[in-house]
Every structure is written in C-alpha cells, then in structure tokens.
Amino acid sequence: MANRETMRANAASVLKPGETVQAVIAAQTIYPPLYVPMVIMAVVPAVLITLIAEPFRVIVVTDRRILVCKSGKFGSGEVNDVLHTSKRATEIGPPRGLWFKCKSLGEEPLYIPKRFFADVRQADELRPGA
Numbered sequence: 001m002a003n004r005e006t007m008r009a010n011a012a013s014v015l016k017p018g019e020t021v022q023a024v025i026a027a028q029t030i031y032p033p034l035y036v037p038m039v040i041m042a043v044v045p046a047v048l049i050t051l052i053a054e055p056f057r058v059i060v061v062t063d064r065r066i067l068v069c070k071s072g073k074f075g076s077g078e079v080n081d082v083l084h085t086s087k088r089a090t091e092i093g094p095p096r097g098l099w100f101k102c103k104s105l106g107e108e109p110l111y112i113p114k115r116f117f118a119d120v121r122q123a124d125e126l127r128p129g130a
Helices: 003-014 030-040 041-052 114-126
Strands: 021-028 056-062 063-071 080-086 099-102 110-113
Touching: 003 021, 003 056, 003 063, 021 114, 056 110, 099 114, 110 114
Parallel strands: none
Antiparallel strands: 021 056, 021 110, 056 063, 063 080, 099 110
16 A cells, blocks of 8 residues: 555544545655764664654645644654644645745644645645635
8 A cells, every 4th residue: 555545544543524535745843854964973863863753744634624643653654643733724835845844734844755745736726715
C-alpha cells in the first residue's frame, strides 16, 4: 500500500461520523536538510533528536476541517493524536521550493515535501470560497 493510502486509511480514527477525507499530506516540524549534518556528525544524535522531537505530522484535509495530527517517530504512515484543527476555508499553499514551509496550520511551522505539492494544490482548490 502506498504512503498516501496508508495515511488515508489510518486517518479514519480521527474523523467525525460522515466526514470524508479530501487529501492527506505528510509534513515535518524540523527542516529536513538539518538532518544531513546530524547524520554526518553521528547517527546517535540524529536518532535521539528524532525520538525526542517527534517531528512527523500528517495533515488530514476533510470536507469540514483541516487536522494536523501527530504521526510515527520515524515516518508519516501513522495518524495519531490531533494537535491542531483549522477551518476548512484555510489556505495551505501555494507550495514552492523543495520543502514548502506552511505557517497557516497552527503555531509550529510545517515543512511539506515536494511530492505532496499536488495534494496541497488539490486541497486548496476544493476549499470553500476558492
């Protein structure tokens, strides 16, 4: 099962009855290029920081709201606790660059990888009033 389908299936646990998923988007709270120096210096600090910071998030866009959920410690397949809820009319993008820094969904910045830019654009097109 591909990453998007896994996230979509796991998002069912945080939905309200009758709510449908329009898009799922993987994100991180730590700017990913910062991992490279950590891995070069030593693998142990990189693993410890990942375990402590829990940087992986899944953005679940439904027909009613946008949820920012905590994900697994080493990837974005799991969808766990809801950390932030935004109105569905909130614009996520427009994405640009290799890692888009999203500031519109909660207090922590979210870094969205380029492979999810099409999902961000689709979610923004489906929002009310777009």
